[in-house]
Amino acid sequence: MENPSKIVEGGVEHVLGSFDGKKVIYDFPKILAYLNAKGKQLFGNEFRIFEEDHAIIYKLSNYYIRDAESCEKAGIDIHKGILLSGPVGCGKTCLMKLLRYIVPHQRIYEVIPSRNITFAFNHIGYKVIEDYGNQGFFCFDDLGVEPFGRHYGKDCNVLGEILISRHELLLNHKVLTHATTNLNAEEMEERYGNRVRSRMRQLFNLVAFDSKMVDKRK
Template sequence: MSNPKPHIIIEGAVQYSLGTMQGNQILYDFDKMLVYLDAKGKLLFGKKFKIYKEDRDILYKLCLYFIQDRIACKEFGIDIDKGILLSGPVGCGKTSLIRLFKYLVPHRKPYEVIPTRNIVFGFNHLGYKIIEDYGNGQFFCFDDLGVEPMGRHYGKDCNVMGEILLSRYDLFLERKIKTHATTNLNAAELEERYGNRVRSRMRQLFNLVAFDRGSKDKRK
């Protein structure tokens, strides 16, 4: 059953309006979305969570992407049909944000956030079935791409995430199924980690949304 009021989200006894309905369209209000994200972040991650002023530009782009505002996204060079690769230094809040944003659009199909190292541990234990499992039609966000160890199963090494990204690329071409990811690495480091072929596929799979390299570590 579709939600007649997808612009209103209820958390416990509190109701958050993200904008107004006009016909069958939602006119979203960025500041109202930030209020909701801050409240939901505290519910998910604890009282210390906060939305930082210096992250407004990134948050604005992510909001536009997740509400699928095609025209505004185009101005920022964001293709709403691709996934998001959220990059930035350690501790800048990438994982929290990517976990949080799926709650902003509860009327859309959610994605599952999976740490890449867990996927590799699964491969070491179960082998190539793991690559097939993540090459299926589900929506995933691969957290911490590029820092996972090399996979090894029965003495054979495998760049597990590289293989999965190739499978996800095929899914994207055939069925427009999106993939999201977070990473601490820059483009050159990703290419070194996965090779030129995977890197070129990643350009077609992802919109790069990057925190400033100087972003502070919010965990300190």
């Protein structure tokens, strides 16, 4: 039987915990060591995990490994997606790209910039809403700061429509949706309206960085 506690990449074996033949007992320091190595591979040698991020990474790691007991204590529902919020440059996108690799046996979602979806809508039209709303595993990056869509003279809140469809996808097929955002709850409601905001509460667990977090890219 394949050991899901071990990940082999480029001839290097990363051990994330122990496996008793039925379940993995994960070790958080080992997860951190793997994430640091994988981050350097994906984003360059300048990448590093900051100590002040350990708490949020621990919470998200428990979600990804489906540790229901730890998630319940943290107020996270493993049957919802993740909405990771925080100020510009705090590392939201990197984390959402990175954490999916600790569970290679699960289906990996694609991280898509929200603005790119709107641009595609402007060119292609409503098929884009169908493509992203009715299938697939996605993380919508920078949700809420994308422009409104416009196709053949008709305006459309593209991501708002997609989120409504993703809500139906969750209810009917248990397909999860993830997202990152710089906006707070009030700004989200102003951007998408109460109808979408109420569905977002069912779609997502809100996990937030400290609003005073500094821009790590500077």
